[in-house]
Amino acid sequence: RQRRPVDVAALAKGVREGSRSLLARAITLVESNRPDHRVAAQELLLELLPHAGGAVRVGISGVPGVGKSTFIEALGTRLTGDGHRVAVLAVDPSSTRTRGSILGDKTRMAKLAVDENAFVRPSPSAGTLGGVARATRETIVLMEAAGYDAVLVETVGVGQSEVTVAGMVDTFLLLTIARTGDQLQGIKKGILELADVVAVNKADGNHERDAKVAARELSGALRLMTPTHESWRPPVLPCSAQTGMGLDEVWSAVREHRSTLESDGSLGRRRADQQVEWMWAMVRDQLMDRLQAGAKDTIGELEHGVRNGDETPTRAAARLLDTLGLPDQR
Template structure:
């Protein structure tokens, strides 16, 4: 196979922390070729017993909130504390060209050259949820390579971006102050999923606005139903420019992990995430197999023509397709 290593070389390289082999393995994981996927599953199986030991943090926020700048400052703080950090940064994919800028490394100049940090930008492609098609598998490979903190940066807040919550231990929502109608403009659903909110750019003349926003968001969160874990999502302020609040955010994440581990919620959350991953992949495979069946393409064309003409309702069209195949 073209430029592919044997499975044992991928496995030994990843477990040894070889970043070049790790990057090649992630490229293999992201490939949609059936032969690449078969090899990728061998590699994942070979490193599986060395995964699951990191703190997985999802980071999302409204456009312009400064996710990459925050991650640069936060990541440098973590590496200075002796942690090995992997950043999985997902860039939006153009719906017209199918291309993606993958410019996160240029926005994280210091972190990209830090020997204790690894940044992997990936295109979101046609995947919903604000994460790339193979983010879960990539996370496992990074854990096997020895990274003990994994940050997942999503493409931005939207209705379909709660998927990231289903693969992390801690979900951090970054917010702006003074952007106008913050509470009304924010999706309630994603606020309910957040383990903490952080108001960014809390420095200079913007500091009074961030303090007001913190109180407003905290009051709003009190109206939400309890999480059932004993954890009440707090609201903090921070500045990636001055570094203020960065230490508090990491301490908060550690406190959350300690509480979740002590009461067994962390293990249960990961078990539920594994089941959700299985069901999601099962649905995708069933859909793929359906469209690959002989005669489906021809029947689809005929049915779609009837739907366009208004002679067949979509619900009835689906029933007819399933009955005939």
């Protein structure tokens, strides 16, 4: 099969000039696992990195049904109405199993999907969370180089995906619905700890009062937790994605959080730390890939030995890593 080389320069130019079709091709390239595509994608990213970094990066999380897509559609439409260019990305590691992502699905955001100032991209189905996260991080670079100034990364409360998304955005927004008293336990503490802003959605009709009470209670609960930043207390705001009530306040809180990070230089540090953490995540991924591809026979033998009890797991691990040829200087 003939493999046509990727014209990286043309792609980079097209992305920067705002061509939607070339941007879509560039995203497909960074999502690809083909080795020659991986090389071309990294060249493309190197060319575009100097033009990236300009967006407000926001992670949006919440359990299915909480109203994420309704919220993103309403917020995104407001933002494009105010002259912003909005990218909607998704991190959904379950998409490989279900063969199609439930997140970032264009049919869930009908207006944004046809808005010329918005770009909605479903979760890549690249396999592992690490693979999906890599593609999404790289897509953020592309979107920023293309001039999108608000990047919204959607995720569900599955496994580690929130932690992963929190590691690629400036502000992490948790969407929830009215819960009070014992029900507060239903919100995973680990997720609350990640939240920079919390929105209690569906504060409309008969539920408006409940949502406001819940917001106050949750705010009290949050006060007992370690803040994500020393001079930032995560606000808890009622809103309705359906009526639009409170959406401006939620967005203001996101902007305020960003300003707080900017004012003491922690935005730059946070992003730099995220880049280094990303590098290590890539090391872990590539290490496993290389071992699995390059030491198939040894792996077979060692697994057999460990199963039979002829070899200890610890010694087998060391022997496997020895195949990489690095001196063991521990």
